[in-house]
Amino acid sequence: MKRSWLVLVVALCLAFGLRALLLIDATALWSDELYSVGKSFQPSFGSLLEMLREDTHPPAYYGLLWLWGHWVGQSPVSLRLLSWLAYLAGGLVMVSQAMALAQVGARTRVAATAALLAFCSPYPIRFAIEGKSYAVLVLLVALAWWWRRSAHPIAYGAVVGLAGLTHFYGLFLVLAAAAWDGWQRRWTSAAAALIGAIPALAWMAYAADYLFSSRAGSWIGVPDYALFEETLARGLGLWPLPKLALILLLLVSLRRWGGLRRLPWPSRELLDRSGLMPSLLMVLGVVAVSFVKPMAFSRYFVVLLPAVVPVVAVQIGGSELNRFGRGCGLVVLGLLLASWWGPGFSELDAGVGGVREQDQFWLLSQRTSGLEERYSPRPRLFNLSDRMELAMGRIPAPSSPWGGKADLKQRLKGQDLPQQLWLASSGPPPAMERKLKPLVSQVEQAGFHCEQQANDLTHGRLLRCRSEARGRSE
Numbered sequence: 001m002k003r004s005w006l007v008l009v010v011a012l013c014l015a016f017g018l019r020a021l022l023l024i025d026a027t028a029l030w031s032d033e034l035y036s037v038g039k040s041f042q043p044s045f046g047s048l049l050e051m052l053r054e055d056t057h058p059p060a061y062y063g064l065l066w067l068w069g070h071w072v073g074q075s076p077v078s079l080r081l082l083s084w085l086a087y088l089a090g091g092l093v094m095v096s097q098a099m100a101l102a103q104v105g106a107r108t109r110v111a112a113t114a115a116l117l118a119f120c121s122p123y124p125i126r127f128a129i130e131g132k133s134y135a136v137l138v139l140l141v142a143l144a145w146w147w148r149r150s151a152h153p154i155a156y157g158a159v160v161g162l163a164g165l166t167h168f169y170g171l172f173l174v175l176a177a178a179a180w181d182g183w184q185r186r187w188t189s190a191a192a193a194l195i196g197a198i199p200a201l202a203w204m205a206y207a208a209d210y211l212f213s214s215r216a217g218s219w220i221g222v223p224d225y226a227l228f229e230e231t232l233a234r235g236l237g238l239w240p241l242p243k244l245a246l247i248l249l250l251l252v253s254l255r256r257w258g259g260l261r262r263l264p265w266p267s268r269e270l271l272d273r274s275g276l277m278p279s280l281l282m283v284l285g286v287v288a289v290s291f292v293k294p295m296a297f298s299r300y301f302v303v304l305l306p307a308v309v310p311v312v313a314v315q316i317g318g319s320e321l322n323r324f325g326r327g328c329g330l331v332v333l334g335l336l337l338a339s340w341w342g343p344g345f346s347e348l349d350a351g352v353g354g355v356r357e358q359d360q361f362w363l364l365s366q367r368t369s370g371l372e373e374r375y376s377p378r379p380r381l382f383n384l385s386d387r388m389e390l391a392m393g394r395i396p397a398p399s400s401p402w403g404g405k406a407d408l409k410q411r412l413k414g415q416d417l418p419q420q421l422w423l424a425s426s427g428p429p430p431a432m433e434r435k436l437k438p439l440v441s442q443v444e445q446a447g448f449h450c451e452q453q454a455n456d457l458t459h460g461r462l463l464r465c466r467s468e469a470r471g472r473s474e
Contacts, residue, residue: 012337014121017088019341023348024080025392027356031427033079033131034361034384040065041074054210055181058203059288059315060165062135075391079131087128090139091118092304097146098310101274103318110317120337122237122344123302129348134302137167142306145275149176149190149463157192164200169286169296169303171200176282177275184272190325220294223287230298236336238343243336250332258325274314275307353458358428360460361385362394367454367462369395373411373421377435379404382424408439412446423450423463436461 031290042061044050048066052059060380065082098324099107101376127134140163147156160177163170167217178193204211221227232240254260283304290296320419321329347356354362365385368374379402386402389395403411411418421443425436438448440450443465454462 002275006112011119013115016120016125016341017084017128018030019345020087020125020348021084023345024084024129024135024352025077027348027350028354028360029076029079029131029197029385029388030357030359030361031378031381032357033076034064034248034381034388036065036079036131037074037384037388040378041068043460052206053219055207056211057133057167057201058165058186058207060162061167064136065131067131073391075328076131076329077392079388081133083127083131085130086135087119087124090135090142091115091124091322093142094118094140094306094309096304097142097274098313098317100149101145101270102314106314106318110313113317114309114313116333116337117124117313118305121235121339122340123234123305125344126234127299127302133166133367134299136168137163138302138305140166141170141173141275141303144174144177145306145310149273150236151189153188156189157196158363159196160193161196161199161278164197165203167300167303168200168204169282169300171197171204173279173303174196174200176285177278179297180278180281180445186433190252195385195431199434216357220290223290223295223296227296227298229299234298234302237339239339243339246332253328254319254321258328259322260319260325268317270314273312276311279304279307351429353456355459358459360426360457362389363457364424364426364454364460364462365389368397368400368424369424371422372400373418374400374424375403375405375408375421375439376424377405377439378425379407381426404437405442408442412442417467420464420466421448425461429459432459432461434453436463440465454471 017312031444036405039051040048042051043078045063045066048062049059052062060219065079067365068082069078072081095118098208099111124135124138125139140159141155144159145158147159160174162171164174165171174193174197178197180191181456182190183194204377223391229240232244234456236243251260266276287296309404316329350356361381362385365382366389369389374382382402386395386398390397423436423439423443425432425449427435443450448465450465453464454460
């Protein structure tokens with residue numbers, strides 16, 4: 001590959017990575033990120049572990065975030081910055097893995113392809129600045145496949161242990177790798193993975209009361225075609241099926257006129273050494289179990305990236321094409337990159353409203369700053385949002401916390417009723433209205449009249465409720 005093309009690839013990767021970094025505070029922390037704040041930004045590590053006993057995820061990421069927050073500060077930017085750094089490190093490991101798996105003469109092309117997939121494609125970009133464990137999980141899994149291929153069982157066992165403690169999909173992947181390596185009679189690798197799985201299995205036992213209850217993963221449905229389509233869209237971006245058709249057309253064109261002598265198919269050795277075989281085994285197991293206990297969720301399949309990216313890069317970078325074939329490939333790659341640069345960032349750059357995953361907590365925190373008598377069906381998230389907005393210096397310290405439905409009921413029982421109070425919620429409009437309705441009924445029955453205040457918010461409601469009795473007396 002010419003140096004000019006290599007410089008262009010590096011520039012594109014830097015552009016995608018820096019754009020993600022510049023959007024780190026462009027949107028509100030959404031509910032899951034606020035839960036990360038509530039879990040990790042605790043005064044003590046013991047408090048963190050006790051809270052996580054009633055959570056769907058294991059503790060490694062939240063423990064790391066606790067240390068990170070005490071080191072660099074507890075704010076929305078520091079929360080998301082940890083993921084961005086993990087996104088960079090994970091991408092570098094995947095590029096290194098692809099180069100190690102490639103043949104000597106094709107390593108530069110393979111590295112360039114892997115870099116574009118690791119830093120510019122929708123899946124890694126989507127989680128590059130999200131205050132959740134996915135970018136850290138990708139980094140740990142990438143390191144695990146690196147040490148497995150390099151035959152360093154101690155390092156491999158340590159990293160898979162961390163991956164299993166970061167997300168349960170990491171644990172499932174570890175167990176699948178142990179089963180696959182055992183089947184291949186690689187007893188050292190299988191034993192390292194099984195030993196590495198012990199901490200995560202111990203955590204499952206510790207949190208078993210919650211993990212095996214109906215509350216755990218209750219939002220996940222039974223596998224269907226929508227799961228496949230959504231996972232495909234996370235990997236390819238907008239219009240995944242037309243893009244698949246375009247890639248198929250490219251392969252046919254390369255086969256007939258582009259110098260591709262045969263359609264590329266990865267070797268068994270490549271599938272094995274890259275970690276793709278254990279990854280596919282994990283997918284089959286998770287999907288099969290999900291028909292009984294649903295646990296297959298599209299965002300969780302980001303765990304496949306560290307195996308898929310090197311394999312795809314080796315296949316593309318190792319292809320020998322003629323001039324026409326290289327031109328067709330560059331056109332299709334350019335179209336993909338253009339679609340990834342635009343719509344690929346849509347969820348990270350939601351415009352003026354700052355909507356992220358249908359949440360606008362930060363604007364409601366700002367608009368209710370300095371007010372008292374604030375109530376919501378989601379008081380914990382609003383209090384966490386206030387805390388993060390205070391950390392960013394966008395609001396002064398609240399004089400009183402948000403109250404919930406029980407707090408509102410208790411307040412309305414008192415003799416000295418407030419002249420006015422505020423109700424707020426954020427989220428998908430139908431769910432938001434449904435959850436807010438019982439609070440509105442409470443205050444209306446107590447003689448209050450509520451008026452909408454934030455008509456410009458698409459995923460937020462703010463109601464100002466005045467006492468009708470006080471209004472008539474005045």
